Amino acid sequence: MLRLAFLFSLQLMLCFSLLPGLALAQEAEVGATVDRSATGGAQTLDDILARQQQQKLDERFRQDNTGNPDAAAGMSEQLGTLGGVSDPELWRQLRYDTAQVTVSSGGDVGKVLVQDGGMRWLKFRAGPLRHYGSWLLLGTIGALVVFFVLRGRIKIDGEKTGRTVTRFKRVERFGHWLLAGSFIILGITGILSLFGRLVIAPYLGKVPNAVLLDLSKWLHNVVAWGFIVGLVMIFVMWAVHNIPNRTDLTWLRQFGGIIGSAHPPAKKFNAGQKLIFWSVVVFGTSISLSGVSLLFPYELPLFAKTFGFLNATGLSELLGLGQLPVALAPQEEMQLAQAWHAILAFVLMAIIIAHIYIGSVGMEGAYDAMGSGEVDEAWAKQHHSIWLEEMQGQQAQSGKDKGTVSPAE
Template sequence: MLSLFKRLSLIMLPLMAALIMLSPMSHASETKANTAEREITQLAGADFWRQVRDGEEGYTTSQSAEHGVLISTPGQTWYILKEKWMSPAGAVAIFGSIAFVTLMYIAIGPLMLSAPRTGRKIKRWSRLDRALHWSMAFTFLTLAFSGLMLVYGKHFLKPYIPTELWGFIIMLAKQYHNYIGPIFYVLLMCVLIKWWRKSIFKKVDIAWFMKLGGMVGKHKGSHPSAEFSNAGEKALFWLLIVVGTVVSLSGLVLDFPIFGQTRRDMELSNLVHMLAALILICGFVFHIYIGLFGMEGALEGMVTGEVDETWAKEHHDIWYEEVMAKEKGEQISEPIEQPKGVKANEQA
């Protein structure tokens, strides 16, 4: 027992000595920091630091915008709006949209074709159309993911991974977002030029909205009339164009802070960019739901470029009739080749 006590003493005594030695050092470092802070305050004066905290402008040799403002006091308002209001509201909106379409699928189910497929295919999308669609889809989804990582990653990922890995991920997300963002705007303009004519609202679209696209309630399966694009697709198209333009322009302001933007300009652009992006993400949750789960045959057209005749007739009957009329017109205009010997027999 005595030997055990001696061994423990040999272990504990050095530890106690180390603690005793570190205690004055810690106290000394705290005292040194307090002394440095007091000296800085005394050197510049309490009035100086009070003016800094109030956001008053001073003098500096820098010629950048707001170069004389050391601390931007209104920036705290931006921080509160972004972190305390928009970030939580955005998370609720995104998860709410996902929950809503999930409930739709469970309660209502997908919109199936009323008649059997004929097996006859009708050309709907060209290769250029499909390339443009999938390029836009990939760019949008990756930008949405990187943007959400920048906003929410510190809450959902950072606490659970090593600091070095988190630093690499967030750096990669930021660089990707900054460099790919302008490409999204270019693709957006290509989409506008390519499909705006097919997305003009007409009288037939009112009836489509009144019947909720034939997807829910008493109108489910009614298949209201539609042109090449139905009213829902047109609404989504203009949502993409208008809100996507807001996202792109506000993003360009943030990407290139070299045109005299003030801190207020950057803060406002950040809030507008975030709000518009959240609207787009929520809107495209529904688009993805319809394409993948909500409507039979919806995805096939954008993958293969062709749709079944039954699908075209039920979901886009006006466009289907135009295609059929065009095919009949082409058949009528084609010269009919007479069998050999007919002319000779007639002469005989």
């Protein structure tokens, strides 16, 4: 299962390289050749103006201009102790991670003295992530409100039979609510961490905001393990029931009865539930992997190995991404992991909001499946007719009559 989860994360992480606002590679796009002979190879006024206009430049003329030790003057000559490297050239070496840095502690993390990728991460977090993430959640809620006004609640056709059938066992409901409850806590604490300084601090003050975010961080880190356990439980219990089959095509063609009055047949899980299930498994697995990487900083880097795999298999070239960077600083690994973690969390929150809607106010009788575990036969026949027939067939084979099904309370 871990191998499957890792492959899922590989596929999903590829999408991240397409997102605007956060560059994966340090190298900029190569532009037209610029004559810098007048400045001795240093940047020109045109370079400065282009950078101010946020245009991409070929920075290799600076990256490679880090001095020549072979041109160093002798120790007895003027400036001999500086060797062939000036102060600006030394700072370029530090910025582009080509300097020979030695540290007494900290390992590879301590060797990184300058890492300007942090600004790209900060701008992405404060800009596109907040902007598009909030609009995604608000847009999902708004769309569901409009849908409810137009469609109303999906009711059970006719009268209830008064007979119930067990939809989910206690252990299944426990796994579901463990996953759901932990995800809600993780979503709320994650949103507070992202928007707290912007929304809470101006009104409640910086100290209350700091206390709230400190508590949110602790809850987020602790509850995350419950989410992982719940994710494993629902995968083990329900994966076999969520394998696509031909009945799903019929369900999709008829929009599952959500639009219109048709009630297509379905097994234990219909096509819509299968889409939600695999979304939770795939996105939840990738969120968990990136989250564990953040819980143990610099110990579990994911992106350099992922990009190396994509480059080696030719997938990056096939998708038009070119060669993805594999020489990532430890800090870059954490920045990419945090950004990827938040992006997938927003997507999964939007999906779960829709799931909560259909399982509560959107459909009559749906909550009973995860509430008490018992559903009325009329509801089961309307939404999961094939599954109901299978359950009744099993009861008949075991010598039980349909009339002995426990009455609804």
